[in-house]
Amino acid sequence: xxxxxxxxxxxxxxxxxxxxxxxxxxxxxxxxxxxxxxxxxxxxxxxxxxxxxxxxxxxxxxxxxxxxxxxxxxxxxxxxxxxxxxxxxxxxxxxxxxxxxxxxxxxxxxxxxxxxxxxxxxxxxxxxxxxxxxxxxxxxxxxxxxxxxxxxxxxxxxxxxxxxxxxxxxxxxxxxxxxxxxxxxxxxxxxxxxxxxxxxxxxxxxxxxxxxxxxxxxxxxxxxxxxxxxxxxxxxxxxxxxxxxxxxx
Ligand code: PGA
Numbered sequence: 293x294x295x296x297x298x299x300x301x302x303x304x305x306x307x308x309x310x311x312x313x314x315x316x317x318x319x320x321x322x323x324x325x326x327x328x329x330x331x332x333x334x335x336x337x338x339x340x341x342x343x344x345x346x347x348x349x350x351x352x353x354x355x356x357x358x359x360x361x362x363x364x365x366x367x368x369x370x371x372x373x374x375x376x377x378x379x380x381x382x383x384x385x386x387x388x389x390x391x392x393x394x395x396x397x398x399x400x401x402x403x404x405x406x407x408x409x410x411x412x413x414x415x416x417x418x419x420x421x422x423x424x425x426x427x428x429x430x431x432x433x434x435x436x437x438x439x440x441x442x443x444x445x446x447x448x449x450x451x452x453x454x455x456x457x458x459x460x461x462x463x464x465x466x467x468x469x470x471x472x473x474x475x476x477x478x479x480x481x482x483x484x485x486x487x488x489x490x491x492x493x494x495x496x497x498x499x500x501x502x503x504x505x506x507x508x509x510x511x512x513x514x515x516x517x518x519x520x521x522x523x524x525x526x527x528x529x530x531x532x533x534x535x536x537x538x539x540x541x
């Protein structure tokens with residue numbers, strides 16, 4: 293059975309005090325679903341978050357990492373540094389990293405390889421822009437995004453991959469893909485992966501949906517067969533909203 297996961301991507305929000313407050317809030321709310329809960333605070337708060345989350349069933353992810361082991365890369369954070377403070381999961385390929393910071397498929401391939409070399413789990417984001425959907429090219433665009441960065445991996449490596457479909461037009465816009473649009477893309481992706489790697493890899497692969505998920509729409513999206521969870525931005529910044537989404541499973 294594949295894992296259900298709800299992950300909160302805090303993006304560039306919150307200092308130390310707010311991080312502690314939000315984590316205290318999360319800990320106070322009962323988790324009634326069996327989904328794994330992951331939060332991704334900014335780098336500066338990861339260690340304090342790690343300490344605050346001890347003895348809870350909430351785990352941590354980093355929002356990014358550098359593709360090199362170490363060295364003269366001023367301002368960057370390596371996989372080894374993340375591992376050294378107990379962070380075993382990293383979000384890669386987020387559309388903001390692609391669009392604002394120019395992360396292309398070559399770079400993402402290097403990041404994927406470095407994360408796996410360090411035994412990290414990857415939440416790998418992809419998704420089409422509105423123009424791709426309007427031209428009817430969304431499947432093709434998404435298929436390429438996955439193939440070009442992940443199909444060099446062997447089947448064993450896919451045990452460390454979680455996919456997150458995030459249509460760019462739905463991120464932070466308040467506009468959500470309909471549950472049917474999400475299901476359509478998730479099932480397309482699962483079929484592609486099955487074609488490449490076989491049923492076992494495809495069936496065990498968690499595919500999350502991201503893009504304006506809120507307590508009000510989570511239940512309907514999560515009820516779709518191929519939607520195994522969510523990557524939540526804005527709504528992960530409030531404990532009640534985030535846990536309501538977790539408990540929507
Ligand atoms: P959003 O962000 O939930 O605020 O749309 C999702 C994301 O960027 O992962």
